[in-house]
Amino acid sequence: MTDYFALLGQGRSPWLDPEELKQAFHARSLLGHPDVQSEDHDARKAEGAFAELNEAYQVLRDPKRRLHHLLTLEGSAVNAQAAAIPADLEALFPKIAELTQTADALAQRLAATANNLVRTLARPELTQTKVRLEKTLATLTQLHDSALTELKATRETWSADDVRNLYFRFSYLTRWMTQLKEKQLQLNV
Template identity: 30%
Template sequence: MNYFELYELPVSFNPDQQLVKQKFYELSKKFHPDFYINEGQEKQDEVLELSTVNNKAFQVLKDPQSRLHYILELKGQLVEGENYALPQSFLMEMMDVNEALMELEFDADAQKLAELKIQTAKIESALNNELASLTSSFDNSDAAEQENALKAIKDIYYRNKYLARINESLNKLDKN
């Protein structure tokens, strides 16, 4: 059972957080192990498992990044070990950023570092704006349109992962 089914919600990148919280508390009460203390071991194990699943579901559904990853997996878009090919234009842009990073590693320059941080923040902001638009349209689309949106969302997911690694490098340079 997937987390959306558990919470009786449609698959959505933007679920109503009040409903998520409400379902979490409702299921927490229903599957609280203390209420099953007089049951057999099998029933106690089952309730403990359901309680654990409820906690995991809540953690995933309340966090936008975890939810994004979960939905992409749920919809078969993320495959373990997949070697996803990022668009060439993005890679060229990142090559420039990586070259600037390498230069900063050998020749620290606070102003260039600040400029590079601004540049990557702009790229990240543009991606996140596009992601917000796509996830919103996904929630209001039919199955065929959702499939197209998922492919674009997956692409942004991988671009953001790449940018996260660059931001880690920027932060390391900033601390030096």
């Protein structure tokens, strides 16, 4: 497995400064970009190296993917089946499930009808569901920001357990945020 931290000249750490990471990526990209290579063989080789460099950057700039990569490199595999919802997020799980189901049902009902009266009568429920989605997304965003702050604090000293816990926190938060944003899009059609 390629060490993406080494590929981009970064130390193995749960937290990486986004601007430093971006600068390291751009500096290495300029050196090995396929357009710079003149011969076909070199260009093909450079394309593969550039693709790997790009993948390294994409992984390391995303906290969840970076933590997973770090755990894998450190020999502390992530067991998704053993992942319990972090205790402070556990109360959100049924709320998000119910909100997702409500938004799905409403979106299906609205998509199934062309009747303007039915759409007009559903407007209060639609507005209420959109407000609930916005509020829940705001809560998740605050929790995500808190997790980023916690992640930043682990820059110097960290354990595999700390990293694993943060990985699961980011996993749930990003998954839920993505789901709720999809529901917002479905209801805006």
